[in-house]
Amino acid sequence: MPVAPRLRSGVELPLYLSPRIAPTLRSALNESALLTQLSDALGSPLGVILPQQLADNVAAFRAVFSDHRLGGQVYYAHKANRSSALVRELAATDAGIDVASLAELQHALGAGFVPQRIMATGPKNQEFLWLAARTGVTVSADSVGELVELATLVTEWALPPVRVMTRLSGFISSGVQLSSRRSRFGVSAFAVSQVLDVIEKHSDALDLVGVAFHLDSIGLPEKTVALEGCLAALDECRRRGLRPWSVDIGGGFGVNYLADGAQWEQYTSALTEAVLGKRAPLTWNGHGYGLRAEAGHIRGSLNLYPAHRPVSGPAYLDRLLRATAPEQRRPLGTLLLDNMYDLHVEPGRALLDQCGVVLASVLEVRDEANGDTVVRLDCNARDVSLEEHGVLMDPVVVHRTAPAKPGPAGVYLFGNLCLEADLITRRKVFLPSRPRPGDLLAFVNTAGYLMDFSATQALRQPVGRKVAMYHDDGAWRWCLDEQYWPVHRRAETA
Amino acid sequence: MRFETMTDAIGNTPLVRIDPAVHGLRNIDLYAKMELLNPFGSLKDRAAWNMVRPLLTQAAERGDTVVELSSGNTAKALAVIAGMHGLAFKSVTNRMKVAEIKDLLLLLGAEIDELPGQAECLDPTDTDDPLTRMYHRLAGSGGGYLHTDQYFNELNVEAHLSGTGPEIVKDLDGRAPDYFIACVGTAGSSTGVAAALRQHNPGVHVVGLVAHKSDFIPGIRTIDEVHEVGLFDPGVYDTVATITADDAIDGLLTLVRRCGTLAGPTGGGAYQGAVRHLRAIDAELTERRTAVFIVCDRVESYMSYLRERRPELFGRPARRNSTLTLTDADVMQAATMDVVQAQRWVAERRGLVVDLRSPFAYQALHIDGSINIVDEIFAELLHGGLPFGSSQPVLLVCPVGEKSARYAALLSRMGHTDVRSLDGGIIAWRDAGAELVCD
Numbered sequence: 001m002p003v004a005p006r007l008r009s010g011v012e013l014p015l016y017l018s019p020r021i022a023p024t025l026r027s028a029l030n031e032s033a034l035l036t037q038l039s040d041a042l043g044s045p046l047g048v049i050l051p052q053q054l055a056d057n058v059a060a061f062r063a064v065f066s067d068h069r070l071g072g073q074v075y076y077a078h079k080a081n082r083s084s085a086l087v088r089e090l091a092a093t094d095a096g097i098d099v100a101s102l103a104e105l106q107h108a109l110g111a112g113f114v115p116q117r118i119m120a121t122g123p124k125n126q127e128f129l130w131l132a133a134r135t136g137v138t139v140s141a142d143s144v145g146e147l148v149e150l151a152t153l154v155t156e157w158a159l160p161p162v163r164v165m166t167r168l169s170g171f172i173s174s175g176v177q178l179s180s181r182r183s184r185f186g187v188s189a190f191a192v193s194q195v196l197d198v199i200e201k202h203s204d205a206l207d208l209v210g211v212a213f214h215l216d217s218i219g220l221p222e223k224t225v226a227l228e229g230c231l232a233a234l235d236e237c238r239r240r241g242l243r244p245w246s247v248d249i250g251g252g253f254g255v256n257y258l259a260d261g262a263q264w265e266q267y268t269s270a271l272t273e274a275v276l277g278k279r280a281p282l283t284w285n286g287h288g289y290g291l292r293a294e295a296g297h298i299r300g301s302l303n304l305y306p307a308h309r310p311v312s313g314p315a316y317l318d319r320l321l322r323a324t325a326p327e328q329r330r331p332l333g334t335l336l337l338d339n340m341y342d343l344h345v346e347p348g349r350a351l352l353d354q355c356g357v358v359l360a361s362v363l364e365v366r367d368e369a370n371g372d373t374v375v376r377l378d379c380n381a382r383d384v385s386l387e388e389h390g391v392l393m394d395p396v397v398v399h400r401t402a403p404a405k406p407g408p409a410g411v412y413l414f415g416n417l418c419l420e421a422d423l424i425t426r427r428k429v430f431l432p433s434r435p436r437p438g439d440l441l442a443f444v445n446t447a448g449y450l451m452d453f454s455a456t457q458a459l460r461q462p463v464g465r466k467v468a469m470y471h472d473d474g475a476w477r478w479c480l481d482e483q484y485w486p487v488h489r490r491a492e493t494a
Numbered sequence: 495m496r497f498e499t500m501t502d503a504i505g506n507t508p509l510v511r512i513d514p515a516v517h518g519l520r521n522i523d524l525y526a527k528m529e530l531l532n533p534f535g536s537l538k539d540r541a542a543w544n545m546v547r548p549l550l551t552q553a554a555e556r557g558d559t560v561v562e563l564s565s566g567n568t569a570k571a572l573a574v575i576a577g578m579h580g581l582a583f584k585s586v587t588n589r590m591k592v593a594e595i596k597d598l599l600l601l602l603g604a605e606i607d608e609l610p611g612q613a614e615c616l617d618p619t620d621t622d623d624p625l626t627r628m629y630h631r632l633a634g635s636g637g638g639y640l641h642t643d644q645y646f647n648e649l650n651v652e653a654h655l656s657g658t659g660p661e662i663v664k665d666l667d668g669r670a671p672d673y674f675i676a677c678v679g680t681a682g683s684s685t686g687v688a689a690a691l692r693q694h695n696p697g698v699h700v701v702g703l704v705a706h707k708s709d710f711i712p713g714i715r716t717i718d719e720v721h722e723v724g725l726f727d728p729g730v731y732d733t734v735a736t737i738t739a740d741d742a743i744d745g746l747l748t749l750v751r752r753c754g755t756l757a758g759p760t761g762g763g764a765y766q767g768a769v770r771h772l773r774a775i776d777a778e779l780t781e782r783r784t785a786v787f788i789v790c791d792r793v794e795s796y797m798s799y800l801r802e803r804r805p806e807l808f809g810r811p812a813r814r815n816s817t818l819t820l821t822d823a824d825v826m827q828a829a830t831m832d833v834v835q836a837q838r839w840v841a842e843r844r845g846l847v848v849d850l851r852s853p854f855a856y857q858a859l860h861i862d863g864s865i866n867i868v869d870e871i872f873a874e875l876l877h878g879g880l881p882f883g884s885s886q887p888v889l890l891v892c893p894v895g896e897k898s899a900r901y902a903a904l905l906s907r908m909g910h911t912d913v914r915s916l917d918g919g920i921i922a923w924r925d926a927g928a929e930l931v932c933d
Contacts, residue, residue, distance in 0.1 A: 069894045071921075176596055176606040219611020231854070238858045238932065265707040272718045298721040299626065306612065330852050330868075337893040338855035340921050 014408040014430035015267050015282065017307065019393045019444045020259040022354040024053050028469050029442060031476050032398050035359060038467060038478065039440055044361035045379035045464035047451050049081075049481055051089035052470055053355045058095045060314040061345065068321050068333040070343045075119050077251050077348030078104045080448045085468035085484035086355065087111040092486040098346045099137075102128040109135060119165070119248070119346070122185075129153055133162045140165040140212050140248065142185050144194050151202035161205055165248055166195050167212045171229035173326060178222055186213065192233045196240055208242055210234075214250025214346070218306065220323055223249070227332050228325040231339065247336065248344035249320070254312035255353045257305075257393045257445060264308035267392070271427075272298060284412055287426045289390070304390040313350035349448035356447030358384045358464070359398070360424075362439045363416075372428075373411045375435060380415035380422050382454045383464050384443045387425050389450055397431050398440040409434035413441070417459055501575065503533040504543050505657050509665040509786070516752050517769050521779035524768065525671070525786045526749075527662060530757060534571045536791035537658075541682050542571035544653035545642040550579055553640040559584050561639045563628050566595050566713055567791050568644050568680075573602040581640070586628050592712050594795045625722075646724035650682035651689070658683060659690020662786055670695035673775075673785035675768040677703045677714045677737075677760050681726040683788060688730050702731035703767040709739040712799065713760040713790060733771065741766040743804060750793055758796050761789035815876045815908055817900045828902035830917040833926040836889060840864075845887025845912070848872070850897055851920070859930040861891060861923065869897055876901075880908055887912045895919035 021029070028050060029035070039046050054076075061074045075098040076090050084107070090097060091112035099105040100122030108118050118137035120128065124146065132139050133154050141147045141164055154162055169186030187195055192211075199208045211233045213226045230247045237244050258264050273279045275288040275298060283289070290303030311319055321333030321343075328335060336343055360379040367373050381387050395413075397403075410430050415422035424443075435441065443450070455463045466481035472488045497503055508531065512524045529537035546553075546560065553560070559582040560572050569585040576583035585599060588609040599606055609627060625645065632639050644650050663670055670691040676684035684702055691698045705714040717736065720726045728734070739759070746762025749755040757765070768787040775783075793800075801808050812819070831839060840847060840861060847864035849856050856866040867875070869892070875881045882888065888905070890898035890913065898915035905913040916923065924930060 069896065176600070176608055178608045179610055181610050217611040221608065222611055235854060235858055261708060269707065269718055272721055276721060297724055297726070298718075328852060328854060330870075335852055335855065337921075338851035339858060340855075340893065340924055 014410065014432075015270055016263055016430050016432075017267055017392050017394050018259045018263060019396070020256055021396075021444055022053070024050060024056075024471075025354045025357070025444060027471075028357070028476060029396060029398070029444065031469075034476065034478070035398055035442070036400055036440060039359050039361055042465045042467065043462065044359065044377070044440075045383040046359045047083070047464050047466035047481070048357045048359060049083045049085045049447060049466055049468045049484075050355050050357075050470070051083075051085040051468050051484060051486075053353075054086060054089050054351065055093050057313075057351050057353055057355070058090070058093050061317065061347065061351070062094075064314045064318045064321070065343065067318065069337055070321075070333060072246060072342035072344050073117070074351070075248075075344060075346045076351050077346045078108065079122075080348030080352055080453070081356070082452050083356075083447075083466055083468075083481050084111065085466075085481045086352070086447070087113075088484060089486050095351075096344075102131060105131055105135075105137065119344070121167075121346070126153070130157070133157070133159050136160065136162065138163040138165060138209065140167055142167050143187060144191075144198055147195065147198045147202075147206060151198070151205040154205035155202075159205075161203075161207045163207050163209045164199075165210045165212045165246070166192075166208065167214070168192070168226075168230060168233060169213065171213070171226045173225045178225055181216060183214075183216070189229045189233060192236050196237060196242065199242065200240070208237065208244045210244045210246030210248060210342070210344070211237075212248035212250065212344070214252065216252065218252065218254060218309075220320060223320055224323045224326060224332060227320070228327055228335075231325070231328075231335060231341075234339070234341065245340065246342040246344055248346065251346045251348055251350070253314070253316045253345070253347050253350040254306075254309050255349050255445070255448060256309045256312045257307040257391055261308045261310065268302065268304075271302075282428055284423055284426045284428075289427075304392060307392050313347070313353060316350075317345060352448035354445055354447075356445070356451055358443040358446045358451055359440050360384065360395075360443065362435045362437050362441060364437055365411075365435060373409055373434075374414055375411045375441075376414045376416070377424060377441060378416050379424070379464065380417045380458075380461065381424055382456050382458070383415075383452070384424055384446060385450050385454050386443065386446070387423070388454060391450060392425070392427060393443075393445070394429055394431070395441040395443045397433055397435050398442050399433070399435070400438050400440075403433040404436060405434050407434070408432055411435075416461060500533045500578070501543050504539045505532070506661060507531045509662060510755070512753055512765075516748060519769070519772055519776045521781070522673075522772050522776050522783045522785050524772070525662075525666075525784065526753075526755060526761075526765070527658065527786055527788045528755065529658070530755070530761065530789050530792045534567075534574045535795075536567035536571065537683055537788060538567035538791075539571045540653040540657055541644060541650040541680070542568055542575060542642070544657075545644065545647050545649045546572060546575055546640070548649075549640050553581060554579055556638070557581075558638055558640040560642065561586065561628075561632065562642045562644060563587065563625055564644065566592070568642075569599055569604065570595065570602070572642065573599055573604040577603060586631075591710060591799075592796060593798045595712075598795065644680050644682065645722075647682075648725075650680055651686040651725055654683045654686025655690050656686075658788075659687040662687065663691065663694050666784060666786075668694075669784075670698050671784040671786040672697070673699045673701065673768075673772060673783065675701040675703065675764055675771065675785065675787040677711075677764050677767070677788070677790065678720050678723075678726065678731075678734075679713045679715060679760070679790075681720065681723050681730075683790075685725055685727060685730050687788075699732045700730060701733045701735060701767065701771050703735055703737050703763055705763075706736050706738040711737070711739050711742045711759050711763055712796065713758075714742075714763060735767055735771060737763045737767045739803060741770075743800065745769075746793060746800075747807075749789065755789055756793045757789045758791040758793050759799065760791060761787075764788055764790070813877045815879070815904060817873065817904050820900055820903050820907075824903045824907065825899050828899045828906065829914045830895070830899065830902075831889060831914045832917045833923050833928055836916050836923070837928050839889060845889060846882065847889045847891060849920070850890060850892045850901065857932065859924075859932055861920070862929060862931045864891060869901075872901065876904060876908070880905070880910060884908075884910050885912055889914050889916060891916045891920055891923075893919045894921055
């Protein structure tokens with residue numbers, strides 16, 4: 001039963017990992033003349049943001065809320081992308097924003113978010129805490145110490161009470177012991193009483209509005225335990241006469257990157273065979289993405305994002321809400337509703353699904369003596385951080401003119417840093433047609449974490465610029481990301 | 495048959511011919527090795543006992559805990575055996591997806607450790623497979639464990655090399671079958687049986703069945719996962735074929751409904767894979783051949799698995815007085831009361847307020863004077879009839895007024911004359927600032 005297709009002659013059939021492309025993104029990619037012009041004018045790499053897609057994504061999460069009759073807020077995790085266009089477009093919707101640094105908070109306020117729609121999370125310095133308290137955003141606290149620091153600031157500066165959430169971690173399950181990765185964030189779920197002591201002591205400075213968790217896991221069972229743990233914590237609050245009304249379950253809803261699950265299965269099987277030495281390597285220097293061969297057996301685990309993820313984003317949230325709470329044996333969504341609790345979510349990646357593309361221009365295409373083909377790009381692995389995030393997904397070739405040689409090409413993608421390790425991805429990428437210098441590779445669906453999250457100016461290479469492409473008056477238009485506002489300046493009409 | 499202990503009853507399972515009218519093969523006699531008749535319910539009883547037996551005395555002296563990476567039958571067998579010898583058992587798993595097996599293990603007194611799910615944000619330093627994680631844990635614990643290590647333990651194979659395989663040959667009057675078909679889990683049984691059969695007839699054709707990649711079949715690994723198994727040697731199999739969960743369930747249904755064999759999905763998969771493989775060969779044959787497949791375990795533990803995948807198999811007649819039979823129009827006609835009216839109604843104690851929310855939610859905050867009957871229990875009560883007089887004034891309360899409207903409509907249809915639903919539910923009540931109490 002040959003799982004990986006291979007021709008008898010030893011010529012390998014292309015192992016595509018075709019990206020899932022929604023209609024709006026597809027339509028933008030069809031503007032190849034505009035895309036090449038933009039790249040020529042603004043340089044490579046170039047981040048292209050499609051802010052209007054965001055509203056649809058927010059609506060999809062909202063639809064799950066209304067299916068479950070739940071109130072609450074969808075907070076966009078700003079850290080997923082630095083773009084202003086996205087934040088401003090989001091300000092025009094009814095969604096909220098989750099900011100994790102002083103500059104992100106300033107950015108959100110400047111984009112038009114009122115404090116009631118902003119949640120400050122993550123590790124915070126004093127300045128961040130002060131601006132959060134001063135403007136009256138909700139502060140999601142990571143520790144008892146942070147709550148005390150915040151209370152002190154509020155008292156010293158005579159500020160109005162600040163709405164706070166408390167992040168919990170270390171939930172314990174009964175019966176089957178579910179272990180979760182240790183988290184550096186949050187207060188142990190056992191120590192809720194300490195948090196409540198602080199809240200009660202500083203009742204003039206802190207107003208507890210809810211509890212939160214975020215688990216870095218795609219596993220539903222762990223999340224059901226955590227969510228039920230939060231319900232227990234809120235019970236404790238009510239016993240002590242406090243009236244918090246919300247649970248924030250963080251993010252981690254995920255994105256389905258690939259169009260075809262069969263390609264993903266075929267690729268991962270082929271990778272396993274390659275690691276075992278049963279077929280030619282599929283990766284640079286035989287990299288195994290976490291798998292290794294020991295005495296003819298596979299060890300390690302495939303350390304990749306599950307790029308084909310049919311249940312992701314809003315559908316994952318829906319499944320979580322339909323899951324039965326392990327102790328109370330009732331669906332979690334029903335329990336939230338029974339208790340009149342609001343549900344808050346903080347998706348980053350999932351809200352930016354289909355919201356952007358990174359364009360990189362092809363500098364050189366060369367065939368090596370050993371038969372490998374190399375495509376050198378004018379960008380580096382930090383500009384398109386597919387590899388860092390373990391997302392395997394093919395770029396789309398944007399040809400300037402018709403391709404010279406039709407037919408697929410298996411290539412390695414080299415970056416522009418003078419570093420051995422600077423490959424955009426360490427796997428051999430199969431492109432449906434061979435690119436030529438000057439062509440563009442479009443890394444689609446990269447707005448969430450894969451665009452500029454870790455872009456640097458190492459070697460004085462520029463961090464790519466960003467443009468917003470938007471549909472207006474029946475045509476695609478564009479502007480620099482920092483120039484974008486949801487009110488579009490209309491061309492003069494006669 | 496008189497035994498000193500249940501472990502003596504392990505093995506010597508019957509080899510039973512499958513009725514040709516069922517499988518339709520004309521030239522092949524198909525036999526099932528009935529491993530489901532082992533005392534603890536599966537083929538794994540053999541391996542578990544064989545692996546743990548030589549270490550029992552020492553382990554009992556030291557008071558060790560038996561530990562294994564298992565999500566099913568091996569864990570079950572080890573839990574029973576450990577219990578018989580006064581030892582604790584702990585199952586470490588990242589793939590225990592069958593609820594009944596979890597419950598059974600807990601019933602047997604086992605401890606279950608589930609490993610965390612995959613990280614949403616990639617951590618490139620985290621490349622350990624579950625088995626390696628478990629080795630780390632065992633190493634870090636400083637002893638106290640008897641780890642049977644089924645995926646690498648040669649005694650797993652040996653149980654079948656000296657037990658299952660020779661039993662098949664003996665029951666076929668000293669001849670090995672021409673074909674042997676088995677699902678690949680730990681690869682222990684297929685490897686051991688294949689080796690034993692080949693000692694008699696090197697020409698035995700061995701078919702290994704693996705699960706389709708996107709499918710989950712309890713006890714069978716996918717084509718990628720088998721490579722993680724230390725005992726897996728691709729050289730053992732003349733053919734490796736894929737079966738889907740649908741195949742496994744189709745085969746299971748044939749075995750349980752027509753063959754008097756209460757097989758689980760693994761046995762069903764082996765039957766279906768065997769017949770599919772043999773059908774092509776059968777058409778070309780001119781002389782008789784023999785084939786054997788293994789029925790690994792029993793169906794009873796997989797009800798939730800089957801219910802999830804084939805709900806139609808469990809279709810039951812509709813129960814009377816169910817909200818499912820209400821139309822939207824029925825619900826629209828249900829009498830409602832807004833918060834202002836309801837506040838007065840409640841204050842004047844004009845009737846019974848029934849809160850349909852969960853007990854915890856009710857205990858935390860509720861309308862003064864209301865009683866709590868959680869909706870599922872209320873639904874059960876109504877199947878039997880009205881739980882209060884048909885003219886007793888009743889106000890139903892739920893979170894947003896949707897469920898209560900449905901139940902109000904149902905009660906009206908059942909002949910109740912004075913039932914209302916709180917419009918907007920307890921959330922509207924709260925938002926209006928109306929009083930909520932707790933005890």
